[in-house]
Amino acid sequence: MKADAEFVATGALESGSLHRPVCDLLGCRYPLVLAGMGGVARSELVSAVSLAGGFGLLGMVRETPAFIRDEVQKVRASTTARFGVSIIPAATDPNLLERQVATCIELAVPVVCLFWDLSFATIERLRSANILVVCQVGCADEARLAQQAGAQIVVAQGIEAGGHVRGRLPLVELLPRVLEAVGVPVLAAGGLSDGQDVASVLSLGAQGALLGTALLATKESFAHDFHKRAIVEAKEEGTVLTDAFHINWPRGAMVRVLKNSVTRGERGNPFSSGRVPIGAEPERPIYLFSTDSPLRSTTGDLEAMALYAGEGAARIRNVTSAVERLREIARDAAEALHVAVDTPAPGVELSSPVCYASELDGAYLGQAEPQEVGEALNELLEAERAGARVLMVLAKDVKDEALRQALQSARRDEVRWCGMLIKAIQFRRETPSTRTGAFFGKTMAIDGLAARLAFLNRGQEWVARRLRHLIPRLPESLLQEELSEMLSSHEHNIAEMQNQLLALSTEGDRSRT
The missing domain is CATH 3.20.20.70 (Aldolase class I)
Structure with missing residues (x-):
C-alpha cells in the first residue's frame, strides 16, 4: 500500500x-x-x-x-x-x-x-x-x-x-x-x-x-415512542440475536432486538404457515414475525414487533x-482521545500541543534522533492499540463489578494515549502505524482470567519501561510532559491491576477452603 x-x-x-x-x-x-x-x-x-x-x-x-x-x-x-x-x-x-x-x-x-x-x-x-x-x-x-x-x-x-x-x-x-x-x-x-x-x-x-x-x-x-422508551429502559444483556423476525427478508437473516414475547417463544413458531396481522401502517398490514419495527405511524400490538437495538442500548x-x-x-x-472536537482555524494554536513540526527539524540537541522518536511513537501506538483491544474484550466478559470498573478505567486511558500518540506523530508530518501489536493475540491465547491479567500487566510494564527510557532523552519543551503523564497513568494502572489480581487470588483461596 x-x-x-x-x-x-x-x-x-x-x-x-x-x-x-x-x-x-x-x-x-x-x-x-x-x-x-x-x-x-x-x-x-x-x-x-x-x-x-x-x-x-x-x-x-x-x-x-x-x-x-x-x-x-x-x-x-x-x-x-x-x-x-x-x-x-x-x-x-x-x-x-x-x-x-x-x-x-x-x-x-x-x-x-x-x-x-x-x-x-x-x-x-x-x-x-x-x-x-x-x-x-x-x-x-x-x-x-x-x-x-x-x-x-x-x-x-x-x-x-x-x-x-x-x-x-x-x-x-x-x-x-x-x-x-x-x-x-x-x-x-x-x-x-x-x-x-x-x-x-x-x-x-x-x-x-x-x-x-x-x-x-x-x-x-x-421510531414509535414505545420503541424509544423500550431502549431507554433496556438493561444489560437486554438484547438477543434471533431469526424470528424474518418476513420481508431472505431466510436466515439474523437481527438483534430487545427481548420480548416473540423472542421468549410466547407467540408460537415463527416459521409456521400463515400470516397473522398484529398491526398496521397506513395502507398495509404488519404481520407477526415481520421485520417491520414500530414507527410513529404504526398502530397495533407494538410489543410483539421487532424492537431493534444494539448491545449499547443499556447505556442510553x-x-x-x-x-x-x-x-x-x-x-x-474528543475528551477521551485528548484532542480538540473541531479542527482549529488556520493560525489558531491548539491548547497544550504535543509538539510542532517546525521544532522537530534537525537533530534532537544531541539526544534522541528524529527517526528514533518516530519509530518509538509508532511502537508505543501499536502497543496501546493492542492493550485497548485486550481491555475491551476482558471488560465485556468479567462479572465482578470492581474488576470491570478497573478494566474499563484502564481502557479509557489506553484510548486516550492512542489519540495523543497519533496526534504527536501527525504533528511530525509522519504517518501513524495502522498495525495492532501482537500483544493482543498473545494475551487471548492464554487460558484463565488471572493469567491473562498477569500477562496484561507485564505488557503495561513493558510500555512503562519504554517510556522511562525515552522521556529523559527528549527536549523539555516537546513530548516530555505528555509522555510523563502517560507513564504515570500506566504505573497507576499496573498497581491497580496488581490489587485486582490479589483479590482474585484471595477469592480463589477462600473457595478452596
Whole structure:
C-alpha cells in the first residue's frame, strides 16, 4: 500500500482534532454517521444529524421512488449539507431496486450506502454516476470484495449491532481484520452508544462510527415512542440475536432486538404457515414475525414487533434531540482521545500541543534522533492499540463489578494515549502505524482470567519501561510532559491491576477452603 493511501486509511488525526480524512470524503465535521435505519432514519433525523456536524443516511429500504424523492427534497430544503441514501438490494424486489437506483442517480444523491449481498452491478452503476458508494460488511473477505467492486468506504459491522446483523464476530475482532484487508476508509458499527465507544474504535484505527440505536432514541427519529422508551429502559444483556423476525427478508437473516414475547417463544413458531396481522401502517398490514419495527405511524400490538437495538442500548438513559446526542458523543470522544472536537482555524494554536513540526527539524540537541522518536511513537501506538483491544474484550466478559470498573478505567486511558500518540506523530508530518501489536493475540491465547491479567500487566510494564527510557532523552519543551503523564497513568494502572489480581487470588483461596 502506498504511503498516501495508507494515510487515508489510517484514520489519522488532523491538527489534533476529532476530524478524520473520511469527513472530507463525506463532507461533514465529525466522523459520526447516522445508520440508514429503514423507516426510522427519515428526513427530520437526517437533517438534525447534519446540523449537528455528522453525516446522515436516509433509510430507504423498499421505499418507492416517489417517497425517496420526497424525503431527499425535504432534506435539501432544510440543509445544504451533504447526505446519503441507504438501500438494501437483497431485501428489495429487483424491479423496485432498479427504480430506486435510477431515482438516486436522477436526484444526484451524493452518497449511497449498500448492505447485505454485494451487488457489483449496482456499485458500478452508482460510481459511473459519480455517487460515492459505502458498503456495510460483516467479514474481511466481504470487505475485500466491496473494495474490488468499487466501494469507497467500508463499514465493519460487529455482532453487537442492532437491526440486521451481517457478520458473526465481535467488533473488536472484526475491525482489525477489515482494516488489514482494505485500503479505503473504514467505519465501525455495532453497539456504539457514547463518546467512549467512538473513541475506542477510533483508537483501533477506524476512521469513524456508524450510529444506530443512539440516534433511534432521539426526538427526531421516526421510531414509535414505545420503541424509544423500550431502549431507554433496556438493561444489560437486554438484547438477543434471533431469526424470528424474518418476513420481508431472505431466510436466515439474523437481527438483534430487545427481548420480548416473540423472542421468549410466547407467540408460537415463527416459521409456521400463515400470516397473522398484529398491526398496521397506513395502507398495509404488519404481520407477526415481520421485520417491520414500530414507527410513529404504526398502530397495533407494538410489543410483539421487532424492537431493534444494539448491545449499547443499556447505556442510553434518555430520549433527547439528535443534535444534543451527537454533539455530546463528539465532545466525549474528543475528551477521551485528548484532542480538540473541531479542527482549529488556520493560525489558531491548539491548547497544550504535543509538539510542532517546525521544532522537530534537525537533530534532537544531541539526544534522541528524529527517526528514533518516530519509530518509538509508532511502537508505543501499536502497543496501546493492542492493550485497548485486550481491555475491551476482558471488560465485556468479567462479572465482578470492581474488576470491570478497573478494566474499563484502564481502557479509557489506553484510548486516550492512542489519540495523543497519533496526534504527536501527525504533528511530525509522519504517518501513524495502522498495525495492532501482537500483544493482543498473545494475551487471548492464554487460558484463565488471572493469567491473562498477569500477562496484561507485564505488557503495561513493558510500555512503562519504554517510556522511562525515552522521556529523559527528549527536549523539555516537546513530548516530555505528555509522555510523563502517560507513564504515570500506566504505573497507576499496573498497581491497580496488581490489587485486582490479589483479590482474585484471595477469592480463589477462600473457595478452596
